[in-house]
Amino acid sequence: MKAVKIISAFLMILVITQSCTNDNPPAEKIKKTAEPSDLERQVFLEVKNTLPNQDFLPAILKQLKLAEKSIYKDLLVVKEIPYKIGFSLVLLPEIVTMEEDFMEFNSHILIVENSTGNIIQKYFESSATNGWASDAVVLREIIADFTEYQVSPENRAFGVRLKYHGSSRANPYESEVISLFIPQGKELKKVLSDIETHLSSGEWDTNCSGEFQTVTRKLNITPKIVNGFYQISFTGELITTKNKVVNGDCVEEITETKNEKNLLTYKNGKYTNK
Numbered sequence: 138m139k140a141v142k143i144i145s146a147f148l149m150i151l152v153i154t155q156s157c158t159n160d161n162p163p164a165e166k167i168k169k170t171a172e173p174s175d176l177e178r179q180v181f182l183e184v185k186n187t188l189p190n191q192d193f194l195p196a197i198l199k200q201l202k203l204a205e206k207s208i209y210k211d212l213l214v215v216k217e218i219p220y221k222i223g224f225s226l227v228l229l230p231e232i233v234t235m236e237e238d239f240m241e242f243n244s245h246i247l248i249v250e251n252s253t254g255n256i257i258q259k260y261f262e263s264s265a266t267n268g269w270a271s272d273a274v275v276l277r278e279i280i281a282d283f284t285e286y287q288v289s290p291e292n293r294a295f296g297v298r299l300k301y302h303g304s305s306r307a308n309p310y311e312s313e314v315i316s317l318f319i320p321q322g323k324e325l326k327k328v329l330s331d332i333e334t335h336l337s338s339g340e341w342d343t344n345c346s347g348e349f350q351t352v353t354r355k356l357n358i359t360p361k362i363v364n365g366f367y368q369i370s371f372t373g374e375l376i377t378t379k380n381k382v383v384n385g386d387c388v389e390e391i392t393e394t395k396n397e398k399n400l401l402t403y404k405n406g407k408y409t410n411k
Contacts, residue, residue: 193254197227200256201245207232209242216281218248220293224257225249226281228297233264241270246297246318246325260318260325268299268331274310277302282315287358288328288403289366292319298334309349311337315356317408329401329408332356332371341380345387351376359400366403371410373397 198205214228227249230242241264248258269276282296294317303310313336317329334354341347354373361368377393401408 193249193251196254197229197247197249197256201229203231209235209240212242212276212279214279214281216283217251218295219283221248223251225251226283226295228279228281230269230279239270239272240276243267244269248320248325258320258323258325260327262327268314273305274301274303274312276300286317286356287367288317288319288369289362292366294319294328299331303338307343308340309338311335327407328366328403329369332401345380345382347380348392349378349380351378354397364403366408368403369401369408371399371401 194208195205198208209230209232212228212230214226216226218224218226225248227245227247229245229247231245232240233243234241243264244260244262244267246260247256249256264270269279276299278300280298280300282298284296286294286296288294296315296317298313298315301310301312301314312333314331314333315329316327316331318325318327320326332354333352334356336352337349339347339349341349352373352375354371357370357372359368359370373396375393375395375397376391378389379392380387380389382388399410401410404411
């Protein structure tokens with residue numbers, strides 16, 4: 138009986154050993170399989186060359202004749218353009234004023250070739266008109282928006298969004314605006330300027346009681362063409378609420394709801410609702 142058990146155990150070990158041997162190919166075979174082919178190497182290099190070069194900022198600054206210390210890197214944006222392989226959108230804030238409670242920036246909006254850092258198209262706007270500034274209301278974030286804004290049969294626009302945040306707790310404030318840009322030769326052209334897509338504001342006692350307003354707006358491209366560009370439908374909803382203490386609980390009540398609708402038409406080089 139003991140001999141049978143020993144033989145059974147031996148056979149089991151043999152089976153397990155054979156299974157492990159079959160599941161694990163020789164090291165030489167593994168090495169051969171892991172080596173990429175010439176075609177795989179070529180594809181890898183082609184893909185690599187379409188990605189943003191993280192070192193191309195010095196090349197950009199040289200072309201713009203700007204010093205690196207003049208750039209506010211906390212708001213700098215570099216993002217690949219999903220529909221233009223091998224190129225990136227660079228949103229570059231150039232410092233004009235930098236104080237403890239006030240900052241303002243010139244805006245450089247650039248299309249850059251990833252592999253070289255060469256600027257293909259550009260747009261510049263000074264701090265006097267671009268809204269790139271922080272004071273009591275802080276410019277918190279600059280966002281590249283690649284939603285498909287097909288503003289004309291020939292032109293797809295991209296968006297640049299600015300997010301602002303108020304510093305007062307008693308008077309909360311948040312806002313987001315969008316501008317649209319299209320390529321035009323070696324330049325970028327702003328066709329829609331600073332449309333507010335979100336606004337939240339209010340006044341309260343920092344405990345419960347107060348009044349708040351929220352506005353949310355959306356852009357939609359319509360099929361109608363005027364002056365060579367599609368009209369843009371601009372719809373929004375405004376909600377007003379009041380908070381008050383009821384039986385020890387803070388209760389929110391919607392006091393007003395309004396809907397708005399505007400139609401933006403391209404005229405004299407830009408969209409307007411006039």
